[in-house]
Amino acid sequence: MWFVNFLKSSIGKKSIMAGTGLCLFLFLCSHAAGNATLFSSVSLFQAYADQLHSHPLIVSVFSTGLFLVFAVHATTGTLLFFQNRKARPQGYRVKTRAIKTPWASMTMIYSGLFILLFALIHTAAVSFGDHGRIGETIATLFSSFFYSSFYIFSFLVLALHLSHGFWSMLQTMGANHPRYTLLIHRLTYIVPAFFLILFTSIPLLFFFGTGR
């Protein structure tokens, strides 16, 4: 009962967002590491994919877990969005923000839903495709201007989402201490920039024909 009460509380819901956010962040790290093999060659990436899919139990456990984490993160985020709208039934005539850069925090629900759309398209095109020819699928997909542009735009949205989400996750987990403030402030820029550069390089690599 105490656990249900915790989850239903405002801080409990924040903790769900932070906990699932951390899982998704760790997934992004592992995904980025796998993708980095494409900088070497398509055949190395294909070997990595083959190795991964030679352990069907691990793949099914992790993909089901990832799906659940994603679903909980998206559902709780949407629930919070609607609950928070109700907390101020009548808004202000003048809508001014006191902080200078509210764009990422203001657009979390929209950037989040866009990432959900991207994830659906990406999994349909790649994850549920032929794993034995995944390297070729990637190379063909990214040689298309439309697909490359869509992916690059999605990575920009992901960076925007992370620029608030990463810091917000640490704040919710109570990681707010003067000794680490500067490091956390820097990571707020470094983490989204890292993923943006790494993920964006791959479609660019293939679009400009430099991918092997």
Add this chain to the structure above:
Amino acid sequence: MKTIDLELEIWRQKDTITAGQFENYTLKSISTDMSFLEMLDVLNEKLTREGKEPVAFDHDCREGICGTCGAVVNGIAHGPEPGTTLCQLHMRHFASGDTLVIEPFRSRAFPVRKDLMVDRSALDRIIQAGGYVSVNTGGTPDGNSTPIPSATAELAMDAAACIGCGACVASCPNGAAMLFTGAKISQLCLLPQGQPERRERALAMVTTMDSEGFGNCTNERECEAVCPKGISISNIARMNREFVKASFLG
């Protein structure tokens, strides 16, 4: 004496159940030495002389320490000057010809009573739930018998600077009261006197905060930016830790 002329758009509402609307007023020759509330006093004297209903607004000490005053001026709680309550906001920060849109603090938990006056008793109920220490009667203990590190005392004092004005709720895009509750939980949990009721306090105050109809914090940092006392969101992080510990460890 430097004076300015102002156009005012003020939210007027007869009572909680009647719908309100904005009304326009023109004020001429307002001294820049006046406080914002004194400017409203001048408006109210003018309205009274004209046989009209004066604008109702909350105020008490007018020294920036009681937390009674507060309104949203041009979209910012307590007006555009950082670290200032509305009573300590002076008209020298405005220019002649400015239009000021003055609205009450808006939140589901803060019903408008009249014009710019809102009922902030929801914050009182959060305090009643656990924002105190139970001290047994008896002889006064020696101050030196409860040593407190200077840095800890400073953190507790920083949190205790909260005057409970509600600007954090008014400015939060979600109408959350986490800065207020975080400050009140922090000031007590940091000190030895707050230890015996530490866990119960965190649970009771957060539960009451949720039941009063405030929104959920999404770490927007607006509360910290408008707080007239500079309360840091590190107090929210501390409250998160306190609540998680209290929930999981009892």
